[in-house]
Amino acid sequence: MRRIRVIGIGPGDPDQVTLEAIAAMHSVAYFVVAEKADDDQLLAARQALLARHVPDAKVIAVRDPERDRADPADYQGAVTDWHEARAEAYERVILDHPGDVGFLVWGDPAFYDSTIRIVERILARGQVEAEWDVIPGISSLQLLAARHRIVLHEIGQPILVTTGRKLREAVDAGADNILVMLSARLDLDGLEDWQIWWGANLGTEHEALVAGRIGDVLGELNESRDAVKLAAGWVMDAYLLRR
Numbered sequence: 001m002r003r004i005r006v007i008g009i010g011p012g013d014p015d016q017v018t019l020e021a022i023a024a025m026h027s028v029a030y031f032v033v034a035e036k037a038d039d040d041q042l043l044a045a046r047q048a049l050l051a052r053h054v055p056d057a058k059v060i061a062v063r064d065p066e067r068d069r070a071d072p073a074d075y076q077g078a079v080t081d082w083h084e085a086r087a088e089a090y091e092r093v094i095l096d097h098p099g100d101v102g103f104l105v106w107g108d109p110a111f112y113d114s115t116i117r118i119v120e121r122i123l124a125r126g127q128v129e130a131e132w133d134v135i136p137g138i139s140s141l142q143l144l145a146a147r148h149r150i151v152l153h154e155i156g157q158p159i160l161v162t163t164g165r166k167l168r169e170a171v172d173a174g175a176d177n178i179l180v181m182l183s184a185r186l187d188l189d190g191l192e193d194w195q196i197w198w199g200a201n202l203g204t205e206h207e208a209l210v211a212g213r214i215g216d217v218l219g220e221l222n223e224s225r226d227a228v229k230l231a232a233g234w235v236m237d238a239y240l241l242r243r
């Protein structure tokens with residue numbers, strides 16, 4: 001039976017791809033990769049990574065269906081429709097191209113990535129018959145911790161992982177050790193006395209790090225974020241906040 005392999009490729013540095021992931025990359029006939037726009041920077045980053053580890057890789061780029069952003073109140077509904085549209089688009093490619101299929105997932109597939117859900121949808125549609133597996137990758141959260149040389153939680157204490165959109169909810173609920181991903185911008189008002197360990201474009205040539213009391217480093221944070229975006233053309237940041 002053919003195989004679908006969901007492969008974590010780490011957060012950007014070709015050195016941070018595991019041996020297991022490289023073996024999995026060599027085992028598939030082709031990769032299906034979402035293309036978000038004409039100048040999709042992450043597509044270019046994935047291609048650089050493939051050039052290093054699987055130079056003869058066959059990549060099929062699939063233009064990402066548009067997500068309906070008209071009704072912000074129905075975020076969940078819009079994402080579900082978008083996942084179904086992606087599943088349909090990938091299903092078409094998989095049916096047209098025989099052999100084992102690889103999906104390359106930024107970081108680790110278990111953190112804020114929907115590839116696993118989309119593969120489940122493809123299989124639930126009933127047209128594609130395949131076994132599937134998941135190869136873990138190094139997450140940007142792990143790289144953030146390593147770069148700052150920190151443990152993400154205090155001894156025996158919990159940690160909450162959330163999105164920029166849900167940060168306020170976490171603070172209001174009393175969480176005091178929060179990892180934040182997917183921030184469209186930095187909104188840290190009222191958190192001046194918290195500590196932050198911030199990293200942008202980790203593992204890439206434009207990597208930037210800032211740490212300290214938020215009230216003291218806010219200017220530096222905003223400047224660094226803008227500078228990375230200008231230099232790289234994109235910015236992805238993750239940070240730990242501690243009360």
Ligand SMILES: C[S@@+](CC[C@H](N)C(=O)[O-])C[C@H]1O[C@@H](n2cnc3c(N)ncnc32)[C@H](O)[C@@H]1O
Nearest residue numbers: 011107108111139140181182201202236237238
């Ligand atoms: C769609 S999520 C994917 C997370 C990914 N699965 C992981 O394990 O890192 C994208 C978010 O991950 C974080 N991220 C991914 N790569 C990053 C990098 N190289 N540097 C900093 N943050 C990164 C950012 O918070 C970004 O908004």
